[in-house]
Amino acid sequence: MEASLKIKVQAELFDAGTEITALHAGNPAIGAVTSFTGYCRDEGGQLEALELEHFPGMAESQLTSIAQDATARWPLQGLTIIHRYGKLKPGEPIVLVATASAHRRASFQAADFLMDFLKTKAPFWKKEHPADPQKEASWVDAKASDDADADRWKMV
Template sequence: MAAVRIQAEPFDAAAETAALTAERGDIGAIVAFTGFCRDEGGRLSALELEHYPGMAEAEIARIAREAEARWPLLGLTVVHRFGLIRPGEPIVLVLAASAHRRAGFEAAEFMMDYLKTRAPFWKREHLTDGTVGAWVDAKGSDDEAAGRWG
């Protein structure tokens, strides 16, 4: 069963990996993706992420169960942050454990495509000039990538 957490605090990817693999001899691969906040060429001072507590966890858990049904995973961890996140800080972590690498790669990519396009988060840019931008829409290229999963 997948572990899904939404939290304000930074996470430790190495500690999350260690927890997923502790006392496990059946895992042959861990595919890890960590997404970070970018400074967008020096114009971004922070990214603000909001969500509906409870609803967001349930929806991400639902998609994680779909990943577990599609691929022979031995573990799946998804950690997503909310709040004000500065450039260089981690935003999201996906760990997909499997016996063989292909299932891990595909499941991790599936989860990230979902998180980028349909997860119930709202993002707003805080700019270095002190202004707060509008809420950010998903990119067309992200929607296109997610479309391949049917």
């Protein structure tokens, strides 16, 4: 049976619990669901908002490709990726990754893999808007630690 994929790029808030319930959807073959929700931090009170930009169509295509890589590596029954864009306030969710499989190990590993590749391969650009009105917004550079996290999957 082929895994069901749900890939969404949206400005609107999402409800992680609702999405996880829909992913499971009473499928008796599913023994494990792993989820990760990433939130906008306030960076110790220094951040007013995080703005995410993307190329419509290109972002969905890349997320789908990453999801297909995960389903080729692990026996998943389904997965959900929701990534937001726009100006997000601290405390708001940015991304949801949820994986469903018969066993926990595949579900955990696939979710970890997906997040590592979303951080490095998904075409989203982040701009930080500081809480201090005297400071200008600035683009966030890629992190070497994110690349190192993704590189570990090349050996698996």
